[in-house]
Ligand code: SF4
């Protein structure tokens with residue numbers, strides 16, 4: 001199905017919105033960069049430049065030199081922001097303490113998220129970063145950008161902010177680092193009104209949803225991650241921009257169990273593509289892999305000689321549920337034991353494909369270790385269809401939110417609330433029947449207990465009948 | 473809606489604190505108006521934000537509400 005935007009898309013005239021010329025963007029030479037010293041001594045930061053990886057210190061120095069050479073009227077906040085940011089960071093290295101103050105009432109009108117107030121607590125020494133607020137920009141599904149768009153955002157940010165940005169850490173958003181309070185509304189206007197670009201989530205709200213590349217490029221995608229991500233982002237705009245949750249809440253969407261956005265570890269509600277029917281096997285292609293005609297793993301590990309492909313050693317023996325066999329030139333899979341780990345499919349993609357009855361598994365409660373320890377998500381919905389308009393998924397989401405908003409304490413993540421209530425109680429509240437899939441080792445884990453109403457006859461017994469058979 | 477807005481403002485004015493979690497506002501409103509629904513209270517908060525009576529305060533990870541001009545300054549302390 002072709003993409004249907006929710007709102008009419010106006011044509012964006014990027015060329016009219018660009019600010020800098022190519023000469024202004026490339027305004028220093030390699031030689032100048034080599035000899036460039038920022039105005040503060042930063043010996044420890046310069047140590048970081050010596051390692052084998054690209055260093056943010058080197059990147060920041062390029063930004064600092066670039067700003068030094070721009071004309072005065074070509075930027076709206078202090079020229080020295082990057083140099084002062086590095087200078088203050090060196091102080092933190094010296095003292096082992098941060099000098100950023102958290103929080104504040106900065107924001108843009110009507111939105112409770114997307115702008116994060118940050119202030120220096122050494123404003124006399126580093127005046128240009130007295131205010132150094134962060135703006136989160138809602139990334140497009142799968143992070144596909146038009147380069148004109150990126151250049152325009154970069155120009156705007158150089159002009160109205162520090163020019164420093166980081167693209168796509170764990171939050172997903174494009175993160176613009178460092179501007180003053182006065183610049184927030186103009187930036188918001190330019191992003192939303194000129195570029196058709198919303199800002200993302202922060203604080204106690206729905207955070208910017210993010211998805212894997214999905215059907216756009218990946219044949220493994222078992223549902224349209226981009227479509228679901230876009231739909232829920234649009235449908236839950238109020239939750240995204242007007243925070244009223246007990247704490248943050250994240251959705252992430254993986255098209256298959258390979259989990260390229262690691263939703264299982266990084267989101268309160270993780271959607272992972274899966275299938276209900278059998279893995280499709282092309283026996284001829286299996287034979288071709290065994291004969292060495294096709295490279296295993298689509299050549300992904302071809303950098304070194306691993307010897308001849310051994311289907312027993314590399315596939316059958318590594319199946320986590322030991323449900324495969326290769327006998328007399330035929331591959332067999334006991335599908336009811338398969339846990340959809342994707343291993344066999346990843347190794348032999350030309351021979352094996354997931355089934356055709358596809359949908360999502362929904363897992364809840366992953367989080368980073370801020371309060372309690374870090375936690376992976378727990379499988380709650382083993383299978384659900386994932387097709388527009390996704391009413392079944394929305395209904396489930398709202399049931400979970402209702403419970404969390406009712407019972408969750410201030411700053412309690414969904415995963416912590418689930419732990420506090422216990423899985424059996426939680427399942428009962430959201431109306432999902434217990435299933436062995438929810439328990440890691442179902443035969444050993446007494447996670448799910450029988451209740452009296454689940455047992456024919458309940459707990460009571462006829463004592464006379466019992467005594468007839470058992471001496472006192 | 474108007475009585476919920478009134479209850480929110482009264483709570484915010486009378487409290488010793490200057491910043492409130494949504495949950496605290498919800499509880500305070502339900503004390504005065506027991507059948508007020510969470511969604512209605514949220515809508516009332518949004519209306520008060522939009523008319524400038526309330527403002528958001530955010531640390532980046534969690535968000536609170538406060539009365540504009542009452543103990544809430546741009547300075548995070
Ligand atoms: S999670 Fe699966 S579907 Fe999505 S990009 Fe990765 S391999 Fe492809």
Ligand code: SF4
Pocket residue numbers: 318319320321322323324333337338339340341342343344345
């Ligand atoms: S997907 Fe994983 S569990 Fe299923 S048959 Fe293949 S290797 Fe085994």
